[in-house]
Amino acid sequence: MELKLRVLKLGKLLFGKSLKTEDLKNEKFNIFWGLPILSSDAISSVAYAGEEILWVLVPILGLMSYKYMFYAAICIVFLMFLLFFSYRQTIDSYPNGGGSYIVAKDNLGVIPGLTAGAALSIDYILTVAVSTSAGTAAITSAVPSLLKYKVLITASLIILMTLGNLRGIRESSRIFGIPTYLFIISVGIMIVTGIVKIYVLGYNPHPIYKIPEATGDIGIFLFLKAFASGCTALTGIEAVSNGIPNFREPSQKNAKIVLGLLATVVLLIFGGLSYVSTLYHAVPNSSETVISQIASQIFGQNIMYFIIQITTAIILIMAANTAFAGYPLLLALISKDGFAPRQFTKRGKRLGFSNGILLLSAAACLLVLIFKSETHLLLPLYAVGVFISFTLSQCGMFIKWIREKGPSWKRKAFINGLGAIVTIITVIIIGATKFFHGAWIVGIIIPSLVIIMLRIKKHYISVATQLKLKINIKPKEIDFANQKRYAIVPIDTLNKSFLKALNYARTISDNIIVFHVSVDDEATEKLLKKWNAYNVGIPIVIKKSPYRNLVGPLVSFIKSEEYAADHKDIVTVVIPQFVVEKWWCNILHNHTALFVKGMLLKERNIAIVTIPYIIEEE
């Protein structure tokens, strides 16, 4: 009791008061808050995308890299707009949230749908793991003394975010929205200043790190590899179309506006950053990030530099929140379709899908622990999952247009078809270039998840069919006159709670058997003496149990001849159970009643009656 109360109070403190189901609509977001919460992932990934490209190019092309980096960036921006247009189409056709899961399921069938679902699940979990890890890395590289608490920090960040999201959608968007705007603004300022400094003030930049000599020339494979690495910039772009139901009415319109804003922001920041880093010749290395190099060249070590670093760190952490907004929703969809445990469809006290949130944070924490919060170990798994889901949704939309042949279907089909081709190529490139870096793991997990989900569905179907009731089956008529009911009352000691049970048994049945399982002869002796002294003319049956098993004898007795012979109906077992008021008192009792009930439940023809007997504490 006490504990329960305390827990409730704590819960209220952490999560705020419970919310009515009607409050749901008030929990949704408008454009201003929808942009940051649904796009922080996509926007933050810009922070490392450019660097990823340079990592591929610089060692080989040296100074030439920057030209091709910019080309790669342009291709990625092109791909992004492809995705932008195709996801606009998705939003139009899927007002209730068109994640790759839905799109693939509707147009390509269950298996592709589940594949997309599995891919997305991995994607979301990795978003949390990767982003928080990267954020922590940013912090620890600023304060190296914290380095040894890396995993701990990341884990606590995840837990903090979990609490925030359990509080409910809108509030968390407030909490997590602001940093995104700060990041956009400060990076924007940096880019503009950077360009002005060179073209207006005629500043001549000298790179902090020496640019290595070119060791080779550009080849199509190298370029594609660079492109593939840069594609991490696009992770999280699908979040908006998944999240439509989270928007205020008119949700589709709002979603499309947000998507547009998102695309513009990514274009400006990603394009801008790439361009500026070609101007300032940032060299990727393990000790200082590209952004940090550019920032220090543009601003020097002044306040602006630190603002850039801090906001970068924060938005990376907050990017994880996109997953907290998106994944529980996806899980709810999947489990509504019966492919995941039903619990994920239930809304918590604060109307968030609590179970989904908890699963996500648990899985992410696990990954962080396993991979010791090392971003670079997690990234390869990440990209593959994302682009697999992209591909499936693109294909889905393509098929949709072909099949429906609606207005201007050719144009739409072209857009999605093109998207499908490009994304699938990207998948192949990433898969090929990163296979041994962990991409293979995804190749194992996705199929297994699909199989599990199918198995779950099978179970739910079999349950439903077995429970299905034909409307014409009526409850059987009962002839109360010559109907005979059987009740068994197990006895351990003859006390008030037993008496209460016996009393009840007598109200429902006129042939009762009191049943005692004897594990200790002395005790049984005592009981029998008492029972005989008590004489109420109700027969008592005693069975010995040498192995101290309490339920076996009872069950076998019920099934045995001596009893089953003349019983046709369900047997009622009336079990007294005393209930203590203080929670800690529970550890002082054996809970035999609970145990016995658990075992009896497995018997088809036994009805278990529990008679509570409340014990007060003086």
Place this chain on the structure above:
Amino acid sequence: MELKLRVLKLGKLLFGKSLKTEDLKNEKFNIFWGLPILSSDAISSVAYAGEEILWVLVPILGLMSYKYMFYAAICIVFLMFLLFFSYRQTIDSYPNGGGSYIVAKDNLGVIPGLTAGAALSIDYILTVAVSTSAGTAAITSAVPSLLKYKVLITASLIILMTLGNLRGIRESSRIFGIPTYLFIISVGIMIVTGIVKIYVLGYNPHPIYKIPEATGDIGIFLFLKAFASGCTALTGIEAVSNGIPNFREPSQKNAKIVLGLLATVVLLIFGGLSYVSTLYHAVPNSSETVISQIASQIFGQNIMYFIIQITTAIILIMAANTAFAGYPLLLALISKDGFAPRQFTKRGKRLGFSNGILLLSAAACLLVLIFKSETHLLLPLYAVGVFISFTLSQCGMFIKWIREKGPSWKRKAFINGLGAIVTIITVIIIGATKFFHGAWIVGIIIPSLVIIMLRIKKHYISVATQLKLKINIKPKEIDFANQKRYAIVPIDTLNKSFLKALNYARTISDNIIVFHVSVDDEATEKLLKKWNAYNVGIPIVIKKSPYRNLVGPLVSFIKSEEYAADHKDIVTVVIPQFVVEKWWCNILHNHTALFVKGMLLKERNIAIVTIPYIIEEE
């Protein structure tokens, strides 16, 4: 199901097949196996007792130490014989195991009894922690590369012992008995060889380590301190009198014989070792144990040296087993008296007091983790607990003789009285000299344990009094003719398992209400449509639950006017619960039934009927 089966198989593999309660007598030990299992603690403590004395003396007395060490050893042996005689008397008067707990409780009252119980509990837990840690230290100092796995090794040792003991008493005594004999024999040989080498072969020993210069002279306090430190040699000597019920008939006689043998062995080995170490001038230091020094001087680095080292390590580990034999028994006694949770009185499949064994190993593991398996940190806590329990049992016996004035009571009283005085002095000395080294912790834990135990007793008493049934209270007569019974059947969806519940309800009551808690209007709509189509003329009550709470509305309805008005009797709530066969399927269901039952249990006037509906897996 599957899982359960697998678990059962695993259990059999680890613990062997279940044993009948009758098998109990076969599980007891004879003298030959009783000696090692009950005395390994006492005997093994000899391995560090002498060293403890030298640690106190050598830094101050230098070469003089050995003389006074031998004196101290003599005093300790004298104290031991005092304990030997007094425990013989205890065995005579307490055939069913006379631990300090019983003796103190019978003769000094409950509080002293519980104090002894608490002290013993600490003692036992520390025996496990200290001995295994010491054993591990011996191993790791032999194989330094293992040093970093210290805690891990100690923990695994404890777990191994736990498994061994869960298998049952006799077998474990076999497993753990042999090393004790090996230790006795090998150390015996060492002592004899050592003496012969000097007096017969005229060998002139030269100490391995330089004996420090004397910095002071012997004082009474210094000597007492040395004596106190050496007293660790006597830990575990009470094990025999606690363990009488574990002996074969005639258990008292056997126990006394074992106690005698134990005393003799300790006398010989402790006396012998002390004497030999005065001959060979072993100097205590952190890198090499005294025994190891002596052994290497006597045998050189040959096979015998390693045998000594190995058997020492093993017996130290095995000493922990004494606690596994003693503590569960003590806990069973305490909880039979109602001062500890009842579960500790239950025997496991293999007839050991499983819960006690598990508690012991858990607590010990915790200590090992906290104290990083450092023996020297644990020892101060250890000695205090042991001697507090000694003192209490001595006082108890003393009072007993005074009160009873039986045959030759003066002699008996004298023996125990002397014991009491000496042990209490020892307690004071240890407490004073080791207070800041951890002895204070014991001063906090013992009282708290006592308070907890009293609180538990209070609870059990209040439960018993509330359940107590006066033999003249008969079950109330039921007039089946004009008796009205009420049944409520909660409905979520109209399906077969609901129908089964409804059918049952109709057999026990003729005014049934079907009750639906609405958390989702759509679902409720659907249900109502179905229900009306179904029309069985049973009223359905629908209550909205905006906060998605399923039980509240039902309970408040039962209590509310509209219903409670015309009900006098217990209300029966019939809950359909479907049971899945595969264990993993359980995670796919909400278990609302279980939850609802849990909440309803708290209501005095509700009988909960569970109607199982088994779902087969195709």
